[in-house]
Amino acid sequence: MSAPTLVDRLSHLSTELTAAERENLKFLLSMAAGGLLSGHARAVPEELRAVALATAQRSLPRLHGGVRPAFETGVVFLGRGPFFSEEDIAALDAESRRYRERAERFHDHYVASGAPLARELALSTKVHDFLVSQVGPVLPTHKANYLYYDEPGLGIDPHVDKDEFSLNVLTMLQHSPEDRHSELILHPPEQDALRVHLAPGESLVFFADSVTHQRTRTVAGETVRLVSFGYRTIGSV
Template sequence: METTTLVDRLARLSSELTAAERENLKFLLSMAAGGLLSGHARPDSESLHRAALTTAQRALPRLHGELRPAFDTGVVFRGRAPFFSTADLAVLDRESLAYRARAARFHDHYVASGAPVARELALSQSISDFLTARVGPVLPTYKANYLYYDQPGLGIDPHVDKDEFSLNVLTMLEHRPARRHSRLILHPPEQDAVHVQLEPGESLIFFADSVTHERTRTVEGETIRLVSFGYRTIGSIGSTP
């Protein structure tokens, strides 16, 4: 079966599923894409491998309906975001350091949730206006997490996020030493991988529920602290206006 035909069929199937069923389908496609990218599920035939990977990667954005804005790489914005002041970043940095002791290990990194400053900023009108101007109306999901990669070997394998992180506003708070090893990599369908190395204070906004992405592993002495805000695009199937 041709890749395009299979992608279209998966998209039609997604439109007939409940939100929970669609999440399960997305999880399976994400696992397939991640396994193929990391080499854990590589078939014997190289052409079959490429076709399977392309199908999984192209199908993931299509699960969210025709109202999802078209994109090439999935990146909405990269750089110093205008909705964070220098004071905002300083407070987030301090709160991130204070919450490190509360962070719990989640797979191969550490996560701290429920921090009041991060939660308040995630709900700010300035971020909502910034996102709406670029991708249309969004819904805050009250998801604001501090992420820590501060031991050797921490990272995240290729995956996509749940609908509550349709859009991920990811901001770097600290990455040292100066010579860095770990980086974020996005794998948009049928394009070269996008390698992202943010400076402290810079943000990346991307379609985390549609584009396979990973963080490569940290090495000895490397420390990374980020804050991640999740938003849901109203065009997503299953979202409520």
């Protein structure tokens, strides 16, 4: 049997922590991974940076007990979700346009919460049953956000999400014009970055609390509009 690695030790440590302590450790690891991915430690030898990054990235899914056993990329589903009808997408699109004026700036993008249709669909059996079929028992967190990146220079640096969006159902409503610049990029551990280009109506379901991800900056004239539903796996610690 090989010696426990630092990832194993951190994973073991997380079982002894309170929920608040574990959230703190997750935050530290996500800041470390995000900072290293953003090139904030160039003075440190490359080998150490690579080991530290892989340790942070591999430890994040391990903070959740045994419920991410097959974690490789964090992606659960990518494409046109069977849980939305054409009418659902059209209604979400219309509601998100209406809610734009209520959106508040959150770091480098805009967020509107509490819209009734988004909340209703986030609680629908269709979405719930699909997620259960993919990852086992889940609970909605009652969080549904419209996200707007519709000014030049908006985006979000590498990070992992809070517990409310552990399992994130992220659906594209608009990305225009045709010539896109802003990209959603996932950084699974020790693998090439995964560039996700969603067409309107397509969804990415992923463990947003475990895989570092970012949205690169928009350029002048570019608009990205999304809706995000938050779930938690049951049994998560």
